Amino acid sequence: MGQVDYSYVAERMAQAEIGTAEAFYDLGLLYSIGQGVDQDFIEAHKWFNLAAIRGMKSAQIDRAEVAEDMTNSDIARAQRMAREWLATH
Template identity: 75%
Template sequence: MGQLNHSYVKERISAADEGTPEALYDLGLLYSIGQGVEQNNVEAHKYFNLASIRGMKSAQIDRAEVAEYMTAAEIAMAQKMAREWLSTH
């Protein structure tokens, strides 16, 4: 796990829960590289997908890059998680 202020991660999660595109994107970045959180491509893909839906063009590129390292089942899980997130936020 990377060295990052835990309060920063909590703040990004809180802002993401409010649907802030930049926070969703930041969480995608954090999960993709394991900075402040455990590295997790499924979570990264989910957050990049959500940020993309909210209009962040750069999230589309990063989502595609993360997907290169994922199985079809992992991508399907990330998409399912994104749909569930959207239904509750």
């Protein structure tokens, strides 16, 4: 993917706002590796979860990988954040 700038992150956020599964997945990737944003496994899990809900199999795999480095409390928080996102978007 190369160097990610803030405009790319903003574009993916804008696409996420309209429910684009690929944008959810891309944001999960960015947060999982800390590219263009601070690394945050809770945010990564949330975005992968939203992409998985939209049917992306790769998001299910990546969500499970990120979860390996998270506590049960972190996972519960990420799931709650995903539910909140769905309720407000």
